Amino acid sequence: MAKILCILYPDPQAGYPPPYIRDSIPDIKVYEDGHPAPHPQPPLGFTPGELVGCVSGELGLRPWLEANGHELYVTSDKDSPDSLFxxxxxxxxxxxxxxxxxxYLTEERLKKAKNLKLALTAGVGSDNVDLAAAAKLGVTVAEVTGSNSISVAEHAVMMALSLVRNYLPAHALARNGVWNIADCVARGYDIEGMAFGTIGAGRIGLAILKRMKAFGCVLHYMQRHRLAPEVERELGLTYxxxxxxxxAAVDIVNLQVPLYPETRNMLNDRTFSLMKKGTxxxxxxxxxxxxxxxxxxxxxxxxVAAYAGDVWYPEPAPMDHPWRTMPFNGMTPHISGTTLSAQARYAAGTLEILQDFLEGRPIDPDYVIVQGGGLKGTGAKSYEL
Structure with missing residues (x-):
């Protein structure tokens, strides 16, 4: 029997479950890169399209875990010294x-967790875990790679369009009863013909590039592992x-790399000074x-003309965080990868990983970040210790 501790965001303020505005979601069986979507057995403990990413949703894990003799504890209380976490x-x-x-599984917390064998991210991104400490302590780290990549890519494209077209300030004027077209368009441009560059062209970054090509952007990218020549030719990419x-070469900078020591503060005074006016x-x-x-x-x-982000530090962000009030921002709470559509996939992937791990089968290498004392699988391609 295993004890599973699950930390999820709080329920909707109006109560759970919420009223759903659609009856179903598309069934995505294969991702854009050809990797199959999660397919745990037996079937899921929820209906795809339900809100399962919050505490009461429990990622739909309880039926299978309890039927197999495991304990599940779910909470959103995670930050105070006496939290349930x-x-x-x-x-x-x-x-x-x-x-x-x-x-946040810091080295101090990992050392406290004497029984911990698996740190699992329901979604993509494992930087909330001290990966070097996990490797040293023999803790496996896994995530549901690819599960919400397109969700995030769509959000990033939406943000780029919103900034360039000055959508958010124009919407605010309309909502406040203003009909001053000149004020709305004084900062509005077409995105067509602009140079769009992504730092990081993995699953999400590449999906964003494919979508921005449809808008007639001139595409640039930078990452450690150069893309195949045929991909560069197909999209007209400049490496x-x-x-x-x-x-220095683009009008729009998109960030799509993991966080580790080398990438922390990669946009700083020096890099900002190299940008064009109005990036x-x-x-x-x-x-x-x-x-x-x-x-x-x-x-x-x-x-910098405007900044849109779906990610903060720390999370949740305090009320006085400067990104809440900086001019021409398009900030959202961290929601890009947790649409109801994405939840169906990352909850399914979480169950699949748990089933393999608890029943002694190898975890799909595509999901593995740290294993056996070092970076493995996707982790070896994406992170540095």
Whole structure:
């Protein structure tokens, strides 16, 4: 019997379950890269399209876990020293968290968790876990790779369009009864013909590039592992070996890399100074990729026209976080990867990983980040210790 500790975001303020505005969602069986979507057995403990990412939703895990003799504890209480997360952590065998409401597994917490064998992200991104400490302590780290990649890509494209077209300020004027077209369009441009660059062209970054091509953008990218020549030709991509080279060449900068020591604050005073006047920035990756104070200075200098992000640090962000009130921002709480559609896939993938792990089968290497004392699977391609 295993003890599973699951940290999820709180229920809707109006109560659970919410009224659903649609009766169903599309059934995605295969991802764009050809990898099959999760297919746990037996069937899911929820109906796809339900809100399962919050506490009462429990990721639909309880029926299978309890039928197989395991214990499940679900909470959103994670940050205070006497939180339910801290109380249950010492004897938990598995900890499940989401990028949208992360339970930070620091080295100190990992050392407290004497029974911990698996740290599992329900979604994509494992930077809430100290990966070096997990490797040293023999803890396996896994995530549901690919489950919400297109969800995030769609959100990033929406943000880029919203910034360039000045949609959010124009909507605010309309909502407030204003009909001043000149004020609405004084900062509005067409995205067609603009140079769009992504730092990171993995599953999400590449999906964004494919979608931006349809808008007639000139496409650039930078990442450690260069894409295949045929992909570059198909999309008309210009490759940049460095962040500095890319940011100097484009009108819109998209961040889509994992967070680790080398990428922390990759957008800083120096990189901002290299950008064109009026560059737009979209960040649906991790908040700490951007130096917060440097961004404020870049906005005042005019190098950054507007910033849209779905990620913050810390999360949840405090009420006085400067990104809530900075001018021309398009911030959202961390929601891009937790649509009802995405939840169906990452909840299914979470169950699939648990079934394999608890029944002694190998976890799909595509889901593995740390195993056997080092980076493995997707982790070896995406992270550094």
């Amino acid at each position: 801290e109380q249950h952590l010492p004897d938990a065998d598995v900890v499940i968290s989401q990028p949208f409401w992360p339970a 940049h070996p460095t962040v500095e080279s890319l940011v 737009y920035i979209v960040n649906c990756a991790r908040g700490e990729l951007v130096d917060m104070a440097a961004l404020e200075r870049a906005q005042k200098s005019g190098h």
